[in-house]
Amino acid sequence: MTAREATKxxxxxxxxxxxxxxxxxxxxxxxxxxxxxxxxFKGEDYEVLSKSGALVSTVAVIASVxxxxxxxxxxxxxxxxxxxxxxxxxxxxxxxGTWILTSLLIISVVTxxxxxxxxxxxxxxxxxxxxxxxxxxxxxYTGLVLSYCRGIPFWGSPFLPALFTVSGILTGLTMAMLMxxxxxxxxxxxxxxxxxxxxxxxxxxGMIGQTEKYCQILTVVxxxxxxxxxxxxxxxxxxxxxxxxxxxxxxxxxIGLLLPLGIGYFNxxxxxxxxxxxxxxxxxxxxxxxxxxxxxxxxxxxxxxxxIH
Amino acid sequence: MTExxxxxxxxxxxxxxxxxxxxxxxxxxxxxxxxxxxLGEQKAVVVDVTRCIxxxxxxxACKGWNKLPAEKTEISRDGEFTNPKFFSPITWKIVRFKExxxxxxxxxxxxxxKWRMLSDNCKHCLEPSCVSVCPAAxxxxxxxxxxxxxxxxxxxxxxxTMACPWGVPRFDDELHAIRKCTMCxxxxxxxLEPSCVSVCPxxxxxxxxLEEARRVAADAEANGLYTYGVDEVGGTSWIYISDVPFSExxxxxxxxxxxxGYESDILMKFAGAGLFVGGAILAAVKLYAxxxxxxMKNDSExxx
Ligand code: SF4
Ligand code: SF4
Numbered sequence: 001m002t003a004r005e006a007t008k009x010x011x012x013x014x015x016x017x018x019x020x021x022x023x024x025x026x027x028x029x030x031x032x033x034x035x036x037x038x039x040x041f042k043g044e045d046y047e048v049l050s051k052s053g054a055l056v057s058t059v060a061v062i063a064s065v066x067x068x069x070x071x072x073x074x075x076x077x078x079x080x081x082x083x084x085x086x087x088x089x090x091x092x093x094x095x096x097g098t099w100i101l102t103s104l105l106i107i108s109v110v111t112x113x114x115x116x117x118x119x120x121x122x123x124x125x126x127x128x129x130x131x132x133x134x135x136x137x138x139x140x141y142t143g144l145v146l147s148y149c150r151g152i153p154f155w156g157s158p159f160l161p162a163l164f165t166v167s168g169i170l171t172g173l174t175m176a177m178l179m180x181x182x183x184x185x186x187x188x189x190x191x192x193x194x195x196x197x198x199x200x201x202x203x204x205x206g207m208i209g210q211t212e213k214y215c216q217i218l219t220v221v222x223x224x225x226x227x228x229x230x231x232x233x234x235x236x237x238x239x240x241x242x243x244x245x246x247x248x249x250x251x252x253x254x255i256g257l258l259l260p261l262g263i264g265y266f267n268x269x270x271x272x273x274x275x276x277x278x279x280x281x282x283x284x285x286x287x288x289x290x291x292x293x294x295x296x297x298x299x300x301x302x303x304x305x306x307x308i309h
Numbered sequence: 310m311t312e313x314x315x316x317x318x319x320x321x322x323x324x325x326x327x328x329x330x331x332x333x334x335x336x337x338x339x340x341x342x343x344x345x346x347x348l349g350e351q352k353a354v355v356v357d358v359t360r361c362i363x364x365x366x367x368x369x370a371c372k373g374w375n376k377l378p379a380e381k382t383e384i385s386r387d388g389e390f391t392n393p394k395f396f397s398p399i400t401w402k403i404v405r406f407k408e409x410x411x412x413x414x415x416x417x418x419x420x421x422x423k424w425r426m427l428s429d430n431c432k433h434c435l436e437p438s439c440v441s442v443c444p445a446a447x448x449x450x451x452x453x454x455x456x457x458x459x460x461x462x463x464x465x466x467x468x469x470t471m472a473c474p475w476g477v478p479r480f481d482d483e484l485h486a487i488r489k490c491t492m493c494x495x496x497x498x499x500x501l502e503p504s505c506v507s508v509c510p511x512x513x514x515x516x517x518x519l520e521e522a523r524r525v526a527a528d529a530e531a532n533g534l535y536t537y538g539v540d541e542v543g544g545t546s547w548i549y550i551s552d553v554p555f556s557e558x559x560x561x562x563x564x565x566x567x568x569x570g571y572e573s574d575i576l577m578k579f580a581g582a583g584l585f586v587g588g589a590i591l592a593a594v595k596l597y598a599x600x601x602x603x604x605m606k607n608d609s610e611x612x613x
Contacts, residue, residue, distance in 0.1 A: 005559020006405065006429065007476040010395045013467045074465030074485040084445035085464045093572075094468050095444035140579070147575050149471035150438050150542070150568060153561075158578035162586060213601075217593045221586060228582075 007151055012306050017071035019299040022142045023171070024064035025101065026164060026294065029138030030172015032057035032108055036128035036135070045203050049211070052183035053176035054111040057135070060175070061105040093148050097141040104138050107131040139168030146301065154236070154305040159229035164298075166225055170218040171294035177211055178287040205276045208283045212264045215290070219261055226257075235308045245304045248296050256293015260286045351435075351546060352454040352497065353522035354506055356428055358551035359534070360513035363390070363404060363426035367505035367514060371402035371430070374493060374504035398481035401490040402430045402505055405558045425551065427558045428505065428514060431456060431477045431490035432538055432545035438568035439469035439478055448478075454519065454546045455492035463487060474542050474563055492546070522548045543567035 035053025038046045074081050086102075088095040107127060114124050143161030150156065230236050239249050263286035270279050372379065377399045382392050390406035405427045433456045440448045440456060447462035448469060458478075463486035469478045470487065478487035493503035501507065502516040517525075526536040529550040537555045538545040541563040549555065556562065566574070 004561050007474070007559075007561060008395055009470075009476055009479075010397065013470050013480060072465040072467065072485065074463065077483075077485055078461070081445075081462075081464050084447070084462050085466065086444075087446045087462075088444050092442050092444040092468070094442070094466055098444060140583075144576070144579065145468075146471075147579070148442060148568075148572050149468075150571055151471055151473050151476045156571075156575070158575050158582055161575075161579045162582045165583070166586065210601075213597055214594065217590060217597065221590055221593075225586065 004153075009306060012303060014302055014306065015071070016299060017067050019295065019302045021064050021068045021071060022146075022164070022298045022302070023295045024060045024067060025097075025142045026139055026168025026298075027172045027175050027291075028057045028060035028064060028101070028104060028108070029135040029142070030169040031060065031176045032104060032111075032131050032135040032172070033139070033169055034173045034176050035111065036131045039124065039128050046207065048180055048184060049176060049207065051112075051115045052180045053172070054108055054115060055183045055186065056172070056175050056179050057104065058108040058112055061101055061108060065101065093141065093145045097138075097145055100134055100137045100141055104131070104134045107134055135172075136165075139165045139172075142168060142298075146305070149305075152305040153234045154308045155233070155301070157229055157233040159225055159232055160301070163222065163225040163229050166218055166222045167294055167297055170215060170222060171291055173211060173215060173218070174287045174290045174294075177208070178284060178291070205271075205279050208279060209267065209271050212267055212283060212286070215286075216261060216264045219257055219264075219290075223257055226253075239300070239304050239308070243307075245300055245307060249300045249304070252293050252296040252300060255289050256297060260290045260293070263289070350453055351519035352492075353517060353519040353546045353548060354492075354503065355515045355517065355522045355525050356547060356549045357513045357515070358425055358427050358549065358553070360511045361404070361426040361428060362511055362513075363406060363424065364510065365404050366508045366510060367428050368400075368402045368404050370504040370508040371490070372400075374496065375401065375491075377401065396430075396477055396479050396489070398479045398484075398488040401488070402428065404428050407553075407557050409553050409557060425553050425557065427549065427551070427555075427560075428509075429558070430505070430547070431492070432475065432547045433490075433492050434474075434542055434545045436543040436567040436569065438472040438474060438542065438571075441568040441572075442468045442472040444468065451494065453497065455494040455497065457491055457494060458487065458489070460484065460486050460488075472568065474561065519546060526550060540565040543570075 031053040033053075035050045035057065038050040038053065042050075069075055069082060072082075085095060085098045089099050090096050107130060110127055111124075111131065113119070114127065140161055143164030146152070146155040146164075147157065147160045230239070239246050263282055267279050267282055267286075270282075371377070380393050380397065380400055384392065385394075391403060393400050393403065396403060407425050407427070408422060409425055410422045433450075433454055435450075437448065437450055437456045440450055444466060445462045445464045447460075447464070448456060448458045450456050465480075465485040465487075467480060467487070470476055470480065478489045480486070481488050493501070493505075496503060496507075503514075506514040506516045515525075523539060526539050526548050530536050535551045535554055537549040537551070537560060538547055543565060
């Protein structure tokens with residue numbers, strides 16, 4: 001650890017707000033990806049998930065930009081300076097991210113408008129396809145932006161962007177599921193389809209069951225990638241033992257990965273017993289845990305990287 | 310209907326303006342400032358650790374020329390004379406002190422323990438990571454060596470701090486932008502040496518052409534000395550010579566790979582991992598769907 005004395009910082013440059021930015025970016029990309037995939041490949045029963053995904057993506061991009069501006073604060077001195085972040089495309093990863101997030105915002109807004117007004121079928125499909133590319137770019141960006149930082153060896157592994165990509169898709173899907181009632185409330189059209197869905201309760205609960213299976217697959221992949229990341233990045237010692245960051249790291253494994261897996265298993269048991277309300281509630285608890293875990297992961301990686309030398 | 314179209318139009322226009330606004334700021338100039346490099350014309354500084362007596366004149370001269378205020382510091386209990394310990398927006402030059410060897414009663418007074426000092430600052434890399442990652446083109450490498458920055462452009466993202474192999478650019482809490490060593494380009498422009506070089510009483514810092522500096526380093530290596538900055542991260546304009554390994558001063562080991570090479574290496578591996586993981590996820594999803602179908606089929610057959 002002393003080998004990098006000369007690169008030490010006296011304080012964090014990127015703190016909790018930056019972690020939130022990366023977390024929201026992941027959610028935005030993941031939620032849009034799910035929204036588009038569901039729209040392309042799933043039937044009408046999933047319409048409400050698709051709409052919720054687009055709405056979540058829109059809100060998450062806007063929130064992520066606000067959080068980022070709050071973190072870098074430069075606008076307080078030079079109000080329009082942030083526009084300079086568009087300049088170095090595609091040479092600088094932050095510039096790439098700025099362009100991708102802006103484009104994803106436009107696509108998400110267009111999708112929400114189409115959901116409101118019921119736009120042309122073909123346009124929606126084209127928007128879906130463009131959005132899939134952008135959303136994959138967004139989730140990958142949240143990890144790549146860190147892994148390019150040569151001064152922080154802890155981030156220098158290709159498994160970090162892979163981990164953030166999978167985690168972004170998982171948290172995006174989770175947030176889209178969790179926000180279905182909200183999306184249904186905000187969008188009248190979705191509202192109808194939601195209440196219809198709810199009345200045909202079996203299909204809403206069925207959707208929870210199915211998406212939980214996908215979440216389980218993603219969680220298992222995330223666990224594998226986490227192991228690969230920790231195994232391949234240098235200087236992980238402090239993460240595994242002896243600091244508040246390591247405590248948070250274990251909290252992430254428990255809250256973000258293992259407990260949701262357990263809840264999913266528990267729910268799959270309930271499925272055959274017709275305890276619908278129970279399924280909905282425990283699924284929501286699991287969803288909140290996945291989101292909490294997703295945030296802790298970003299925080300641990302971000303802060304850990306700056307502490308570990 | 311008209312209302313619908315106008316709202317749509319409004320949103321479309323708003324979206325479009327978001328994209329076009331930054332370009333409109335400066336016409337079509339996206340502000341690319343590609344590093345220009347002619348090795349022969351580049352200036353460099355050789356830092357010779359074996360000559361340094363640790364007087365810190367360079368550290369003071371840096372403050373003086375750049376009008377940087379003093380910093381509140383403290384003497385640490387672990388016998389650390391590096392002070393301040395870290396670069397900061399107002400400390401661009403640090404003399405790193407290192408006591409080498411273990412104290413031994415038998416050899417006390419015979420030179421078993423020795424002090425070595427290294428005068429450290431921005432290395433003014435030949436392919437600077439900071440320039441490469443800056444989204445705002447706020448940093449650039451000047452053809453004669455200095456890596457400079459433009460505060461008017463800095464968006465304050467901190468990416469250069471993280472990407473710099475030595476964490477050199479530091480945040481100013483009032484400007485919310487970075488500041489760092491400029492290699493005294495404003496002295497170089499007047500035909501003067503960098504301020505720190507000009508005051509060094511032992512010539513531990515020497516200003517010369519880059520080509521010459523690399524020759525000096527090659528000679529030192531031939532004489533069994535360590536060098537730093539000739540190859541690291543693609544080479545730097547500040548080249549260090551020492552009789553003790555640079556890890557003693559906490560300088561990390563780096564390969565010759567430049568920032569761009571580092572980025573594309575990670576990107577390629579990530580793409581490879583992505584294809585593999587993506588394939589695995591698709592296979593798992595397909596398996597799950599098939600199993601589900603089979604179960605549902607079973608169920609409905611059983612039910613009937
Ligand atoms: S040492 Fe760091 S700040 Fe200086 S030129 Fe190299 S990358 Fe940039
Ligand atoms: S902090 Fe300023 S100089 Fe550094 S990368 Fe960001 S915009 Fe560029």
